[in-house]
Amino acid sequence: MDLFLQLLITGVMVGSIYALVALGWTLIYKCSGVLNLAMGELTLMGAYVCLSFYTWGIPFPLAVVGMLIIGFILGLLTERLFLRRMVGESILAVIMVTVGLSFFFRGIVAFTWGTDTRVFDPPVFPAEPIRWGRIVVGQVYVWSFVAALVMLVVFVAFFKYTRWGLSMQATADDEMAALSLGVSAHRVYALAWAIAFMAAGVGGTLLGNINGLNISVGYLGLLVLPAVVLGGMNSVPGAIVGGIAIGVLQNLSAGYLGRFTPGGIKEIAPFAFMVIILLFRPYGLWGWVKIERV
Numbered sequence: 357m358d359l360f361l362q363l364l365i366t367g368v369m370v371g372s373i374y375a376l377v378a379l380g381w382t383l384i385y386k387c388s389g390v391l392n393l394a395m396g397e398l399t400l401m402g403a404y405v406c407l408s409f410y411t412w413g414i415p416f417p418l419a420v421v422g423m424l425i426i427g428f429i430l431g432l433l434t435e436r437l438f439l440r441r442m443v444g445e446s447i448l449a450v451i452m453v454t455v456g457l458s459f460f461f462r463g464i465v466a467f468t469w470g471t472d473t474r475v476f477d478p479p480v481f482p483a484e485p486i487r488w489g490r491i492v493v494g495q496v497y498v499w500s501f502v503a504a505l506v507m508l509v510v511f512v513a514f515f516k517y518t519r520w521g522l523s524m525q526a527t528a529d530d531e532m533a534a535l536s537l538g539v540s541a542h543r544v545y546a547l548a549w550a551i552a553f554m555a556a557g558v559g560g561t562l563l564g565n566i567n568g569l570n571i572s573v574g575y576l577g578l579l580v581l582p583a584v585v586l587g588g589m590n591s592v593p594g595a596i597v598g599g600i601a602i603g604v605l606q607n608l609s610a611g612y613l614g615r616f617t618p619g620g621i622k623e624i625a626p627f628a629f630m631v632i633i634l635l636f637r638p639y640g641l642w643g644w645v646k647i648e649r650v
Contacts, residue, residue, distance in 0.1 A: 358490045363607040365493055369501035370566070371583075371603020376504050376559040377576060378583040378595040379511060380552030386590040387527055387548040388439075389447060393454045395556060396577020397461035402427050402557015403564045403573060404469050407476060416480045420561060427557040431550030439549065440542060462574055473570040480565050500562040507558050508596060511551065515592060520547060579623070582630035588640030597641070602626045 377399055384392045392398075405426050409419035438457060442450045481496040515521040526534040527544045535541060560573055567573075583602040587594020609625035633640065 359611060360608075362491050362493075363611040364604060365491065366497055367604035367607035368600055369493070369497040369603070370563075370607070371600035372501050372504035372508070373559045373562045373599075374576075374580045374583055374603050375596040375599025376507055376555045376562075378580045378587070378599040379508070379592065380555040381577075381580060381584045382587070382590065382592055382595040383524075383548050383555075384552050385584075386592070387524055388450075388545055390439075390450045390454065392552065393451060394458035394461060394577070395552070395580070396574040397458045397465070398427075398553050398556035399560035399563075399576050400465050400571070400574040401430070401461055401560075402553065403560030403569050404465055406557065406561040407474060407564060407569055408469075410476055410480070416476075420558065423557050423561065424554050427553035428550045431553035432546050434553070435546040435549040439545065443542075458574075458577075462571065465574075466571060471571045473568045475568045476565055496565050500565060503558070503562060507555070511555060512592065512596075514551075520544075524548060579626065582626040582633075585630045585640055586633050588642040591640065591642035594640055594642035602629075605629055 377395065380398065381392060381395055384390060402423055406419050406423035409422045410416055414422065434457065438453060439450070442453055479496075481494075481499045483495070485492045485494050486498055487493075515525060523534065523539045524544050524547065526537070527539055527541055534544075556577075560569075560576065563573060563576065580599060580602065583598035584595055585598070586601060587596070587598030605625055606622050610622040613621045613625075
């Protein structure tokens with residue numbers, strides 16, 4: 357029982373970070389119908405930007421704020437320079453552009469910061485673990501969970517209570533109706549990319565504190581795809597629940613099945629689960645079912 361609780365708690369904490377990245381996936385798909393296959397590289401760039409600020413002696417909270425500002429600007433520029441030109445093109449063409457962006461951003465990271473593993477030095481969070489009875493959890497997990505939870509609350513509040521957040525929801529629900537009310541679709545798309553950059557950057561930064569940073573962090577974008585599919589591609593609450601569920605699934609599969617396999621079960625389990633979900637719930641647990649009238 358202690359092992360189960362240990363795996364469950366750490367799974368929820370890591371899953372909250374996955375939820376942040378999944379939020380970026382969902383936001384772009386919800387607003388534009390495009391699968392952003394560069395999501396992992398957005399995570400990678402944000403994490404390295406924050407690490408650079410921290411290495412220069414800037415306190416970690418201010419380094420995160422600086423990363424959020426840079427991420428916001430990069431998101432706006434990415435949409436303006438690369439994605440806006442693709443308006444009216446097929447969805448497949450736009451998806452291929454995001455594939456190109458993923459290699460472009462990955463190349464920038466490798467050229468600027470190299471491919472060796474780097475860590476936050478000195479450590480941001482205390483090394484002394486927190487003990488709840490016989491359950492031991494590192495403080496880096498606890499504080500990462502708190503930070504991810506705060507960011508999720510901020511983003512959800514933005515979507516529900518601000519003018520721009522409501523405009524984004526209106527555009528996602530009915531673009532033509534939103535345009536008739538004076539909502540600028542271009543600004544909504546740009547804001548979606550900017551927020552996706554910010555959410556991914558925070559997620560990458562928190563994971564970098566746990567495992568260190570290297571080029572493989574970019575695979576996080578694909579790793580959270582099962583979370584997005586589970587919750588529903590266009591559901592913000594679904595992305596949050598899906599991210600936490602995938603974090604728990606990873607931990608439980610590694611803890612209970614890892615001993616019977618040579619390795620890799622932690623990475624395989626989310627995708628196996630995604631296939632099962634797609635068989636029975638193609639639109640996810642909270643996704644929209646589209647009905648075409650002919």
